[in-house]
Amino acid sequence: MPLLETENLVKRFGGVTATDDVSVSIESNERVSLIGPNGAGKSTLINLITRRLDPTEGEIRFNGESILGLKPHDVVQRGVSKSFQTASIFPQLPVIDNARIAALGAEHGAFRLNLLSRLDSYDEVDAVARETLQDVGLWAERETAAADLPYGDKRRLELGIALAAEPDLLLMDEPTAGMSPEETAATVELIENVKAERDLTFLLVEHDMEIVMNISDRIIVLDRGSVIAQGTPEEIRESERVQDAYLGGADR
Numbered sequence: 001m002p003l004l005e006t007e008n009l010v011k012r013f014g015g016v017t018a019t020d021d022v023s024v025s026i027e028s029n030e031r032v033s034l035i036g037p038n039g040a041g042k043s044t045l046i047n048l049i050t051r052r053l054d055p056t057e058g059e060i061r062f063n064g065e066s067i068l069g070l071k072p073h074d075v076v077q078r079g080v081s082k083s084f085q086t087a088s089i090f091p092q093l094p095v096i097d098n099a100r101i102a103a104l105g106a107e108h109g110a111f112r113l114n115l116l117s118r119l120d121s122y123d124e125v126d127a128v129a130r131e132t133l134q135d136v137g138l139w140a141e142r143e144t145a146a147a148d149l150p151y152g153d154k155r156r157l158e159l160g161i162a163l164a165a166e167p168d169l170l171l172m173d174e175p176t177a178g179m180s181p182e183e184t185a186a187t188v189e190l191i192e193n194v195k196a197e198r199d200l201t202f203l204l205v206e207h208d209m210e211i212v213m214n215i216s217d218r219i220i221v222l223d224r225g226s227v228i229a230q231g232t233p234e235e236i237r238e239s240e241r242v243q244d245a246y247l248g249g250a251d252r
């Protein structure tokens, strides 16, 4: 059974069909990127999965169950986190407290039952917070107020916050947007490290093809709302249809 599955998903905004009959699936431990020219429907698809948008037609299943009846926060508790959203950081709090809050909020996490019944649960929250900050390379900065971190480190903290919730599926929407080349390289390295150290399933939206090609097990290509190709990085690199979609964009 796939971890995430969309079936004939359609989203129309008035006369615009942003998502046009999209049926895709992601298996556990798969690292998938979603690419496509501007306006292809990538953000719309992510917003449908996180339940920030209602589909016009179609179905979305997570772990085999429909999530269409769920609110965005319910989806998070089922195990879907979205990283690199600016609102996730408490700027005035130290880095470590940001990680603790995220760990505490992970109601579906491994320590959930302990949290309700055992006095040492806060030790476990601390353990998750520490492990997460070590994974994202911010342990040395743990006492720094989040607001005082450089931009790239703030983005690392956002990833850490998403990871501390121990998500089954991590959604990342353009994690390197607005970063310098150095920060971009550090973020890619970070995602690769996390990928190596944890069982991580992610869906990444990214414009930088080098990143996409290096980081993905599989790539899904959207164009004008439809899936026009999916396959390994090699298959996508060689697909004429994908090249046409990118190169032909200027003529439309």
Ligand SMILES: Nc1ncnc2c1ncn2[C@@H]1O[C@H](COP(=O)(O)OP(=O)(O)OP(=O)(O)O)[C@@H](O)[C@H]1O
Pocket: 013, 016, 017, 018, 036, 037, 038, 039, 040, 041, 042, 043, 044, 045
């Ligand atoms: N809230 C909305 N109201 C009306 N039209 C919308 C809305 N959101 C998206 N669209 C339209 O739906 C289509 C898909 O947009 P979407 O933002 O999902 O594409 P994208 O692939 O994420 O693009 P980009 O790479 O530029 O971020 C576009 O034509 C866009 O104008």
